[in-house]
Amino acid sequence: MSAHPPRAWIRLPSGAALDLINPAPDAWTDEDLALRLARTYRWGGESRWAWPLSVAQHSLLVLALRRAEAPQPLSLAEQRAELLHDAEEAFLGFDCISPLKRVLGEPFRAVGERLMAAITQRYRLPDWTPESHRLHKHADRVAAASEAVHCTGWSEHEVRALLGITEPVLAADPLQSRYGGSAWEPWPADRAAERFLAELRSINYD
Template sequence: MPRRLEIGGLYRDPTGIWRHADTDRPARVWLQFFGSRARLDGRPRRLNVLDPSPFDFEDEDIALGLSREPRWGGQTAGDWAYSVAQHLEQGHVLLEPALQAAITAKKIPRADARRVRLAWHLHDGAEGLGLKDQLGPIKPILGPAWARVVDSVQQVIHVRFGLPGDLPVAWAKLIKTVDRQINASEALQLAGYSEAEIKSRDVLANKETPRTADILDLTPWPPSVAQERWLATLRKLVG
């Protein structure tokens, strides 16, 4: 059987399944959900992050994980960690004008607006399903195997909520721009970087202008608040 991306004793077969190199048995990395709806047989629900299915998790599972996953390695100001859930929720403030500009410029059809908002709201979803918010510069070091695992989980999240597995290029570019805008704002308000450091090639290399607290206040929310708000927005966008 042809083998590829062999790493840590695992390889991906031609169908995309991760297997143990010594036995060829499918590999499993279980994420067991806490407090979620149990299966009818009473057993806890689990997601194999190496072979994910869109039927193996609930909205609440992603919301809980995102609300407890810190950005910036947890090294931020405030009584609470600034969570990925809050990052996604507050990012809508910056997404909306950028989306309207893209629609006006005919880069994105107006009919796609709701799904673009949903794609933004879910674009870090894999970080709520056990795959963590990694510091950006370390991602290339983790390599293609890590990226493939994250991408596969992200794709099944998209499928579950009616989005294309791979987002259209115009959507992805818009989301990336908005992500850099709020990243710059978080760096300034929460993570202790100066605006010069944010833009420096030797530090964050982010050319976006950070928003100050009078424009977008990023004071961290308690996890329960972040979870509730992120989940409420998801249900509005899906419903």
């Protein structure tokens, strides 16, 4: 057996390298994170539109939903937690659905958790409380139900019966009022990266 610990290096858009097995919190730039999330697609890359839906756009949607539903304004740290809740997927390179995560097992879970720990340290993310996690998961699943129908092409019946999501499917796109464009249309990667990066920079200071 090798005496060296396992490593799995990836090249980032900035030219930096990140070890997926032992990620350092300073190994990437904010631009790296934004662009890789914009190039990481939800729903297996399936789309009714010209572009698949990126994790960057999904993250902005979840943040918008949490802001709209919060009984009082979210702190900057709480907003970062919402925006970055799937940030490890930028480096894993795909959005793995929960049933597949269970099949892939402990090694995959451990890699994802180490990446998320580095992200948590880098961006000073707060721990979820039972209530904040409940509210987050509700927003995340509302986003998922709405994306499944409007972006991917599942029917509302299939969302309930096959995907097991019981949260409502929204008619109005919460991002349209801010960014314009057609409701629920996935953005090109460069546009998704630009909008994600601008949001991250606006909330990355306490």
